[in-house]
Structure formats: C-alpha cells, structure tokens
Amino acid sequence: MSENFEKELGFQTRAIHAGNAVSTETGAIERPITLANSYILPYDASEMNWSAPDVNIYTRNGGANQRYLQEKIASLEGGEDCVVLASGVAALSGLFFALLKSGDHVIFSSVTYIAVYRLFNELFNNKFNVETTIVDTSDLEAVKAAIKPNTKLIHIETPGNPTLGISDIRALAKIAHDNGILLSVDNTFASPMNQRPIELGADFSIESLTKYINGHGDAMGGSITGKKEYLDKIRYESQVNLGGTISPFNAWLIMRGAVTFPLRMKKHNENALAVAKFLKTVKGVSFVAYPGLEGHKGKDIADSQMENGYGGVLSFGLKADHDTYNRFVSHLKVITSAVSLGHAGSLIVFLGEDDERMYLYPEEFHNGFLRFSVGIEDVEDIIADLTQAFEKENLI
Numbered sequence: 504m505s506e507n508f509e510k511e512l513g514f515q516t517r518a519i520h521a522g523n524a525v526s527t528e529t530g531a532i533e534r535p536i537t538l539a540n541s542y543i544l545p546y547d548a549s550e551m552n553w554s555a556p557d558v559n560i561y562t563r564n565g566g567a568n569q570r571y572l573q574e575k576i577a578s579l580e581g582g583e584d585c586v587v588l589a590s591g592v593a594a595l596s597g598l599f600f601a602l603l604k605s606g607d608h609v610i611f612s613s614v615t616y617i618a619v620y621r622l623f624n625e626l627f628n629n630k631f632n633v634e635t636t637i638v639d640t641s642d643l644e645a646v647k648a649a650i651k652p653n654t655k656l657i658h659i660e661t662p663g664n665p666t667l668g669i670s671d672i673r674a675l676a677k678i679a680h681d682n683g684i685l686l687s688v689d690n691t692f693a694s695p696m697n698q699r700p701i702e703l704g705a706d707f708s709i710e711s712l713t714k715y716i717n718g719h720g721d722a723m724g725g726s727i728t729g730k731k732e733y734l735d736k737i738r739y740e741s742q743v744n745l746g747g748t749i750s751p752f753n754a755w756l757i758m759r760g761a762v763t764f765p766l767r768m769k770k771h772n773e774n775a776l777a778v779a780k781f782l783k784t785v786k787g788v789s790f791v792a793y794p795g796l797e798g799h800k801g802k803d804i805a806d807s808q809m810e811n812g813y814g815g816v817l818s819f820g821l822k823a824d825h826d827t828y829n830r831f832v833s834h835l836k837v838i839t840s841a842v843s844l845g846h847a848g849s850l851i852v853f854l855g856e857d858d859e860r861m862y863l864y865p866e867e868f869h870n871g872f873l874r875f876s877v878g879i880e881d882v883e884d885i886i887a888d889l890t891q892a893f894e895k896e897n898l899i
Contacts, residue, residue, distance in 0.1 A: 514579070514696065515765045522575030522758065536755040537567040556738040564743050568754035573726070575761055576710070579695045581702045582728035586737050587754065588747045591691060591711025592618045594725030597741030598687060598707060599623075599656075602733070605632040607655040612640040612670065613863045614663035616689060620860055623658075637863065640670040641801060643678065650682055660689040662805070665818050665854065665874040666864050667692075667792040669801025672808055676704030691715075692816055692844075696768040697809045701728060712757045714845030715815070718767050722756035724749045767847065767879055772812025774885060775877040779817050781886050787898025789820035790867040816844050820872045827896055828853045828871055834892035837884050844876035849885055851875045 512520070525532055542559035544551070556565035569587050577585035588594045599622060603609065611623050627633040636649045640659045657679050661670040672688060679686040687707040688700035694715040700708040710716060712724035727737060742748055772795075779793035794805040795813035805813060821828055832840045838849040855871045858864075877885065893899035 517578045518575070518765050519762050521578035522571040522573075534568070534571050534758075536751055538751050539566075554739065554743045556743055562751065563746055563748050565738070565748060566751050566754070568751040568758065569749050572712075572724070572749075572754045572758050572761075575758060576695075576712070576716070576726045577728055579716075579761070580690075580708050580710075580726075580728040581695075581699045582708065582730075584731040584734040585726055585728045586734050586742060587712065587724055587726045587749050587757075588742060589725070589749045589753070590723045590747075591616075591709070591713055591725035593747035594709050594711070594727050595619055595689065596622060597737055597745065597747055598709065598727050599627065599658075600745065601737040601740040602656055602685065603627065603631070603633050606634075606653060608634040608636070608651045608653045609656045609658060610636050610638050610640075610646060610649045610654060611658040612660050612663060612668075613637050614666045614668050614860075615658070615660045616664050616691075617860070619658065619660070619689070639668075640675060641668055641804075643671065643674055646675065646678055650678075650684070654682065654684050656685050656687060658687045658689070660692070661698075662692040662794055662801075662814060662816070664689075664692055664816075665872075666868060667794055667799075667816070667818060669794050669799075669805045671804045672698075672700050672703040672705055676706075679706075680704070692814050693809055694764070694768055694814065694845075696765050697772065697811045697814060703808055706730070706733070711845075714843065715768055715771070716764050716845075717757045717760040718764055718845055718847060719756070719760050720843065720846040720848070722753045722760070724753050724757050768815075769812070770879040771815030771845075771877060774879065774882045775815045775817055776813065777882045778875070778877050778885055778889070781889070782817075782819050785893055785899050787822050787893060787896070789822045789870075790872075791817060791819045792865075793817035815877045816874065817877065818868070818872050818874045820867060820870065821898060823896065823898065825855060825871060828855075828873065831892050831896050831898070832873070834895045835888055836891075837880060837888040838875075838878075844874075846876065847879050849876065849878035849880060 540562040573585040623635040659670045685706045688705045691711040707729040710726045776795045782791045
C-alpha cells in the first residue's frame with residue numbers, strides 16, 4: 504500500500520491493511536510469522552553494518568514481523584516513524600535512555616505509570632545523574648516554573664494512571680518547543696483511536712501495545728512513534744545495544760489484535776462511560792474518576808483532544824474499610840481481579856492506602872481505591888456484577 508494512498512484511508516481501514524501485504528513466497532494474504540533469529544548473509548559480508556536494524560541479519564537488531572507492526576502503528580499514530588520493543592516499559596526506558604545524558608533535566612507528570620516514577624525518581628537520577636522534577640502537568644504554570652536551562656524532556660501521561668488526570672497536550676507542546684524541549688506522551692490509557700499526541704504537537708507518542716492495541720491479554724509489546732531522526736537513534740542505542748527487541752511471535756499477535764482494535768475500543772469507550780455514570784448513583788461509592796463524566800476537572804481539555812471517547816479505564820472509591828474492599832472484589836464473578844488493562848474482559852485491582860505514590864494522588868484516593876479496566880462484555884452484565892457485589896456489602 505503506497506503511503507500517499509494510505510493517508511486517504513480511514514482509521515479502521517488502516518488498522519486492517521497498514522503493514523500487511525500478500526506473501527510473495529506463498530501468496531498468503533496475511534504476512535506470516537518469521538521466527539528465525541538469523542538470516543543468510545551476502546557473498547561478501549565484510550563491509551556490512553552488523554548492527555543495522557533495517558535489514559535481516561539477526562533478530563535482536565530487528566526482524567520482519569517487528570517492521571510490519573511498526574508500519575501499522577506509525578500509520579495509526581499519524582507519525583513519521585515507529586520503533587516497537589518488547590514491552591511498554593521497554594519503550595519508555597528505551598526512549599529515555601537514548602534521549603538523555605548526564606546533566607540533563609526532565610519534568611515528568613506527578614501521576615504516571617509506576618515504572619516511569621521509578622525510572623525518574625530513583626534510577627536515572629541515582630545512576631546517571633539526570634535531574635528530575637515531578638510536576639502536576641495539568642497545571643501549565645507549574646510546568647513553566649519547573650523549566651531549567653538544562654531541561655531536555657517533558658514527559659506526560661494523559662489520562663494519567665491511575666487517577667485519570669488530564670494534561671493539555673497542545674499547550675504543553677507549545678511550552679516545550681518555545682523552550683527547545685522535547686515532549687513525550689504516554690498514550691496507553693487513551694490509545695490512538697481516541698487521542699493522537701503527534702497530531703497534537705508532541706514529539707513522541709508511547710503505547711503499551713500489550714493493552715488496547717493487542718487487546719487479547721496474550722502478548723507484550725511497546726511502541727515509540729515520532730520523527731525518524733530520533734527513532735534511528737533509539738533503534739541504535741536502545742534496541743540493538745540494550746536488546747529490548749520484540750519477539751516475532753508477539754509482534755505477529757499484536758498485528759492480529761490491531762485489526763479489531765478500533766471496534767473493540769469503541770465498545771470500551773461506551774461501556775466505561777455507562778459504568779462510570781452507574782457508579783455515580785451508588786450510595787457506597789465515595790468518588791468516580793473518569794474524564795467523560797460531567798464535573799471531571801479535565802473534561803473540557805479531554806473533549807478537545809480525545810476525539811472518539813475517553814478510554815476504558817476508571818477509578819472509584821468505596822465508603823468502606825480495607826477489608827471491605829477485598830471482600831467486594833471477591834464477590835465479583837464477571838469482572839476479574841487482575842492487573843493490566845485493555846483486555847476484552849473486565850479487570851479490577853484494589854490499590855491500598857500504602858501505594859508508594861499515594862502522596863501524589865488527589866485526596867479522595869488516599870484511603871484506597873479500585874482501578875477498573877472496563878471490558879467489552881455486555882454492559883448490563885458488568886453493571887449487574889457490580890450491583891450484586893455492592894449488595895453483599897450493603898453499599899447500594
């Protein structure tokens with residue numbers, strides 16, 4: 504499929520066709536899994552670049568299925584180029600490792616994925632002398648005030664995990680670029696179906712492909728989308744030399760899952776909004792955090808940058824003690840108590856009062872809360888399952 508023709512196609516069509524082609528060897532209309540870890544060399548290999556990621560030499564450098572998936576994700580994100588790695592955390596750490604050096608300064612969101620918090624609050628500053636500042640990135644003035652002459656990167660997550668806070672990508676991109684700073688956005692909670700940070704001005708969009716884009720709970724991967732000049736550096740420094748390359752099988756599984764991703768995401772959006780509205784009516788629920796709800800602090804900004812929906816994750820609290828939270832979860836039958844998100848099935852996890860980042864969360868979260876990844880089951884069944892659990896604890 505030519506690049507110019509592809510740009511004219513809709514999102515669902517690109518989810519199906521981008522990165523795919525007829526196999527020239529067999530005529531199969533889906534690209535096969537190429538599990539080889541090594542490839543035939545040319546007659547004279549003495550002048551080869553043994554670390555080249557764009558030719559088939561050794562799969563740690565990059566493989567065929569990885570490149571097919573990269574083409575698809577770049578198309579969905581609206582970006583120039585893409586690197587796919589072994590997990591979302593591999594993508595995040597690979598981006599940071601390639602971009603940052605000793606003496607640089609990073610501003611990062613006060614609510615981010617736990618691995619980002621640890622990378623920037625412990626590892627990069629302690630091991631590599633990278634200075635880091637935690638900021639509520641929904642507060643633009645606070646971001647401006649945190650900028651230093653050595654600030655190299657602003658990293659945000661919107662919606663934020665797990666509080667569902669919203670940061671203004673367009674405004675932060677302008678602040679960053681006016682000061683010669685790069686902006687990266689963890690887009691996992693939104694997905695490119697709902698939000699495309701590159702099109703909003705960000706330099707990088709990061710996805711945990713493990714989540715919505717794969718959608719089946721059976722593969723791991725992560726992607727970084729952005730300009731080729733930066734992606735080439737990431738390939739060399741973080742893919743080839745750190746070895747975080749995705750396996751061919753995982754790349755193939757995610758390629759398969761991505762075909763139905765827009766259809767699934769539409770249902771995640773619809774179900775999560777319906778469940779959030781239901782939870783607001785329950786007497787035993789202390790708060791509901793979901794950017795699609797009227798009254799959410801970031802709803803206006805979410806409306807301006809999330810074009811198809813607000814995602815499938817919400818958080819809520821109970822007017823209950825620690826043990827009641829655990830009993831409530833144990834009563835659930837359709838909803839599974841498990842980490843991760845973006846699966847077809849609904850997943851819930853109780854995050855207790857001792858979460859190491861609790862001091863960064865809004866006050867209503869401090870007594871513990873539930874993070875709920877709303878699946879694509881019949882929404883009536885999800886709500887019925889919640890209802891019977893509420894009833895058993897006299898919360899409804």
